[in-house]
Amino acid sequence: MKTFCVALLFAVAGTPLGAQADVSARLAGRVSPEIATLVRQLATSAAARGLPVDPLIQKAIEGNAKGVPADRVATALRALSGQLDAAAAALKQAGAAQPDTDAIAAGAFALNAGLSGQNVTALALASRPPNSVAATLRVASTLAAMGVPATESVELVTQVIAAGGTTTEVLGLPTQVMAGVSRGGGVTPAQAAAGLARAAAARANAPGQQRPRPSHP
Amino acid sequence: MTDFHPQVKQLLDGEITLADLPPELRAEGEEALRLLAAVDREPVTFPALDASVLAELRRRRSKAPSLWRRLVAPREVRLRVRPWTLVPALAMAAALVVLLSRPEPTPAAATVTVRFVLFAPEAQQVALAGTFNQWDQAATPLVRTGAPGVWSATLTLPAGQHQYAFVVDGARWVADPGAPAVDDGFGRRNSVLSL
Numbered sequence: 001m002k003t004f005c006v007a008l009l010f011a012v013a014g015t016p017l018g019a020q021a022d023v024s025a026r027l028a029g030r031v032s033p034e035i036a037t038l039v040r041q042l043a044t045s046a047a048a049r050g051l052p053v054d055p056l057i058q059k060a061i062e063g064n065a066k067g068v069p070a071d072r073v074a075t076a077l078r079a080l081s082g083q084l085d086a087a088a089a090a091l092k093q094a095g096a097a098q099p100d101t102d103a104i105a106a107g108a109f110a111l112n113a114g115l116s117g118q119n120v121t122a123l124a125l126a127s128r129p130p131n132s133v134a135a136t137l138r139v140a141s142t143l144a145a146m147g148v149p150a151t152e153s154v155e156l157v158t159q160v161i162a163a164g165g166t167t168t169e170v171l172g173l174p175t176q177v178m179a180g181v182s183r184g185g186g187v188t189p190a191q192a193a194a195g196l197a198r199a200a201a202a203r204a205n206a207p208g209q210q211r212p213r214p215s216h217p
Numbered sequence: 218m219t220d221f222h223p224q225v226k227q228l229l230d231g232e233i234t235l236a237d238l239p240p241e242l243r244a245e246g247e248e249a250l251r252l253l254a255a256v257d258r259e260p261v262t263f264p265a266l267d268a269s270v271l272a273e274l275r276r277r278r279s280k281a282p283s284l285w286r287r288l289v290a291p292r293e294v295r296l297r298v299r300p301w302t303l304v305p306a307l308a309m310a311a312a313l314v315v316l317l318s319r320p321e322p323t324p325a326a327a328t329v330t331v332r333f334v335l336f337a338p339e340a341q342q343v344a345l346a347g348t349f350n351q352w353d354q355a356a357t358p359l360v361r362t363g364a365p366g367v368w369s370a371t372l373t374l375p376a377g378q379h380q381y382a383f384v385v386d387g388a389r390w391v392a393d394p395g396a397p398a399v400d401d402g403f404g405r406r407n408s409v410l411s412l
Contacts, residue, residue, distance in 0.1 A: 030351070058348050059402065062380075065352035066390055068403045076402035109378065113399050113409075138378045142411040145397035174397070174411060 026057050031064045035073055042081050051084045052101035055108060083108040090117040091133070094124035099133075106137035113141035115150045126158040130167045142174045147189040156193045159200035225249050327376040329412040333383075335359065335393070338366030340385045347381025347407075349374050354384040380407040 023043045027036045039060045043053040059080050063073035087107025091099035099107075107120045115123075120137065127136040136157055143153035156177075160170055173196065180192030227233045228246050238246045333345055343359040349372070350356040359368035380399070383391045392398045393408035401407040 058352075062348075062352045062401065062407075063403060065346060065354065066401075066403060066405070072403055079402060106378065109399075112402075138411050141399075142378070142397055142409055145399045145409050147397075171411065 023053060023057060027060060031060045031073075032070055035060050035064065035070055035077075038074055038077060042077060046081060046084060049085070049088070050098055050101070050104075051081075051088055052105045054101075055080055055084065055105050080108065080112075083111045086111055086117055087120060090120035091124050093117075093121040096124065096133075099124075103133040103137065106134040106141070110137045110141035110144070113144040115141060115144055115153065119150050119154050122154050123157060126154075126161050128161065131161055131165070131170050135167065135171065136161065139170055139173055143177060143189075143193060146174060146177060148177060148193040149190050152190050152193045152197070156197040156200070159197045159204060163200045163204035165200065221245065221249055229253060328373050329376060330371060330373045331410065331412070332369055332371045333359065333381075333393070334362075334367060334369045334395070335383045335385075335391070336366055337368055337383075337385055337391075340366075340368065342386055343368040344384045344387075345370050345372070345381060346384050346390075347379055349379050349381070354387065359383070374410075374412060376412045379410045379412070381410065382407055 023040050024036065027039060031039070039056055042056050046053050046056065056077060059077055060073060063076060068076075084104055087110070088099055088104045091103055091107055096103070103124070107124075110120055110123075111117070119140070123136050123140050124133050127133045140153045140157045143156065144150055148156070156173060157170065160173060173193075176196055177189055177192045180195060181187055181189055221229070222242055222245060224233065224238055224242055225246050228235060228238060229249055235243060235246050235250070335343055337343055344354045345357040345359060346352045346354045357370055357372065359370040361367070362369050380401075381393070382401075382405075383393065385391055390405055392406040396408040396410060398406040398408050
């Protein structure tokens with residue numbers, strides 16, 4: 001009996017059970033029991049590997065809200081779990097021993113938006129304070145979602161950061177690209193992004209402009 | 218108060234002897250030594266005061282609750298350590314460590330006010346669902362604006378990335394035509410908002 005009590009105490013104290021309880025509470029009444037079970041399994045496994053669980057919960061809730069069949073939700077959840085793993089691996093390639101969950105979630109989103117693992121690594125390497133890795137990845141993936149090719153998205157964000165761009169400047173890049181397209185003249189998102197990247201590169205190479213040293217996430 | 222000659226003060230301090238004083242100061246020195254010898258060095262006591270203070274302390278102590286007296290009374294305590302009784306305590310300590318080592322809630326993130334607009338002239342109702350409201354299509358209804366067929370809602374959202382879609386007439390999920398979009402994993406598109 002004493003052994004049981006001790007084991008129970010250790011079990012309650014452990015994080016996996018606590019995390020499972022949190023996942024269950026968030027899914028309660030929002031998804032089917034089979035999807036809830038799958039999310040708990042994936043979340044427990046993800047948490048053990050240092051991956052975020054919130055994107056999995058959100059995707060399950062989204063699938064249910066949209067009336068998507070359970071098997072299709074399960075497929076999407078497994079795909080997302082794979083993207084989280086791939087994003088974490090890409091961030092580790094950039095030198096982060098244990099990337100933060102926010103950056104991993106942003107990396108997974110970037111992969112879903114069309115960026116590659118190498119793009120994610122390059123953006124993580126280019127990122128430096130005050131621009132967080134997560135914010136850098138989000139901006140690049142938003143550009144990709146707008147139709148800017150992955151390479152040009154990475155180039156634009158990297159050049160603006162290298163030129164000493166502030167957080168506001170980096171976050172404003174999608175709006176600037178959209179403004180360039182809206183001006184007319186048949187300018188595509190890729191052309192607008194390339195123009196902004198050239199301007200940033202010129203600013204970075206201007207006399208007296210100090211290029212910040214790269215930092216790891 | 219008598220003000221003695223400095224050399225007499227040296228005498229009182231024991232720095233010189235009476236013989237060291239010049240003849241004209243010897244009388245003053247002898248007087249000073251006499252006065253010093255007359256000082257009563259017995260300790261000053263007030264028997265009546267001591268007795269009354271002790272009596273008051275005894276009276277107050279007798280008024281204190283007996284439980285308190287038992288708690289504060291000194292006693293001998295013997296501790297016998299049984300290793301197996303430490304296990305639950307260690308488990309509790311581990312639980313406390315886990316609880317206390319959990320990261321503190323992050324400070325409130327910066328927020329941005331956003332206006333969502335959809336042109337849907339045929340719609341009877343339009344709602345907004347996304348990561349910011351747990352995809353709950355009942356949480357954020359859009360309202361008709363002054364312009365015909367234009368629906369809008371204004372939200373204050375935390376900085377970061379949000380995915381969303383409009384829900385037209387409770388059934389049709391529509392991506393925002395004015396925003397970038399990504400595959401939602403279910404064969405549709407989610408609009409993306411980076412703040």
